[in-house]
Amino acid sequence: MSMARKMKLRRALVLAGRTVVLAIFSFGMTVSGASAGSHDALHDVQGYFSYMMNVREEIRSHRAALQSLAEAQADLELARANLVEAQKATEEAAANLVLAVNNLRAAEENLSAVRAALLAAEAASAARTEEALAAQRAEAAYIPEVERRRSALHAINIRQSRFEPRGGAEREKVVARILEEIGYEQNRIVDAQRMVEEVLAGGTAQNDASDQLAAISAEVDAAQSALDAAEAHFDALTAAREQAEDAERDARELVADYREELQTSEDDLAQSRKDREEAETYDMEAKAWALQAAEDVKTAERGLAQSEYDLAYFGEGAGVQTGFEYYTWRGERSGHQIYMPLSYFSRTHAGETKLDYGISTGYVKSHTGFDGGST
Numbered sequence: 001m002s003m004a005r006k007m008k009l010r011r012a013l014v015l016a017g018r019t020v021v022l023a024i025f026s027f028g029m030t031v032s033g034a035s036a037g038s039h040d041a042l043h044d045v046q047g048y049f050s051y052m053m054n055v056r057e058e059i060r061s062h063r064a065a066l067q068s069l070a071e072a073q074a075d076l077e078l079a080r081a082n083l084v085e086a087q088k089a090t091e092e093a094a095a096n097l098v099l100a101v102n103n104l105r106a107a108e109e110n111l112s113a114v115r116a117a118l119l120a121a122e123a124a125s126a127a128r129t130e131e132a133l134a135a136q137r138a139e140a141a142y143i144p145e146v147e148r149r150r151s152a153l154h155a156i157n158i159r160q161s162r163f164e165p166r167g168g169a170e171r172e173k174v175v176a177r178i179l180e181e182i183g184y185e186q187n188r189i190v191d192a193q194r195m196v197e198e199v200l201a202g203g204t205a206q207n208d209a210s211d212q213l214a215a216i217s218a219e220v221d222a223a224q225s226a227l228d229a230a231e232a233h234f235d236a237l238t239a240a241r242e243q244a245e246d247a248e249r250d251a252r253e254l255v256a257d258y259r260e261e262l263q264t265s266e267d268d269l270a271q272s273r274k275d276r277e278e279a280e281t282y283d284m285e286a287k288a289w290a291l292q293a294a295e296d297v298k299t300a301e302r303g304l305a306q307s308e309y310d311l312a313y314f315g316e317g318a319g320v321q322t323g324f325e326y327y328t329w330r331g332e333r334s335g336h337q338i339y340m341p342l343s344y345f346s347r348t349h350a351g352e353t354k355l356d357y358g359i360s361t362g363y364v365k366s367h368t369g370f371d372g373g374s375t
Contacts, residue, residue, distance in 0.1 A: 135237070142237055325341075
């Protein structure tokens with residue numbers, strides 16, 4: 001039941017205790033003066049009974065007025081508490097809406113940043129891919145040059161072997177001695193070979209062969225240097241290719257990370273939009289609740305004021321009472337009487353003192369049956 005309807009019902013109960021206008025109509029016939037007297041006595045008894053009934057109803061109505069006042073006070077306290085709660089909810093809803101809007105703006109900005117970063121990463125990945133392909137092509141293109149220099153060195157070595165003196169046992173001894181002298185160092189193999197040839201050439205009479213062998217040794221040195229330079233350059237190309245492939249792989253992984261982050265950012269944006277819609281709905285509901293709560297407080301205040309007024313002026317009012325009575329008698333001297341009572345009464349207060357006052361009069365017309373007995 002709404003608060004307004006409850007107050008209307010309480011008001012109806014309180015109004016039941018107000019003094020109302022009464023109209024009493026009575027009609028009686030008697031055949032003698034004794035019957036008329038009996039009728040008056042019964043009339044008085046009925047009046048006393050009505051008075052007691054009115055007093056009982058007045059007591060009940062007064063209790064109802066007190067209860068109505070207590071309930072109105074409780075309703076007002078409840079309405080005020082509800083208003084405080086509604087105002088708090090409104091503040092929380094407004095703060096939540098601001099937070100939701102800020103989160104949505106941040107999600108939109110983050111999504112834009114991720115998209116831009118993804119585009120840059122994709123462009124960088126494409127560039128790293130081209131660099132890796134170029135490094136692979138450069139490495140593959142230089143392989144024939146390395147093979148050519150190796151083949152040249154091998155051909156010179158074959159020519160050199162034709163001028164080596166025979167006598168394998170003596171040569172083995174010289175080679176062993178020279179290797180021991182250089183400490184078996186790999187980078188001095190060419191020097192060791194030249195030293196072996198010089199020793200062997202010095203121990204023979206073939207001077208022309210020694211000169212040719214020295215020239216071939218010089219060619220071997222040049223070819224070996226060229227091969228070393230080619231292999232060093234090839235190693236640099238291989239390192240560059242590996243580095244380019246690593247950069248290309250890192251760029252592809254970065255693109256994959258940004259794509260995953262892009263999906264996460266899109267999901268966050270969708271959730272932020274949903275959160276903002278829910279926050280707007282809650283904000284509208286909280287505002288409507290606050291408005292209704294404020295209206296309920298006003299209604300409760302009016303109800304309390306009405307209950308206080310009803311209790312302060314309980315039973316007060318004014319009324320008019322009238323009626324009609326006709327008596328007749330028959331006998332030696334028959335007669336009749338018509339009586340029309342009229343009274344006005346009022347109940348008010350002065351401070352805390354209740355005041356009751358009234359005025360009564362009436363119209364009487366009678367004929368007693370005697371000469372001159374008409375009034």
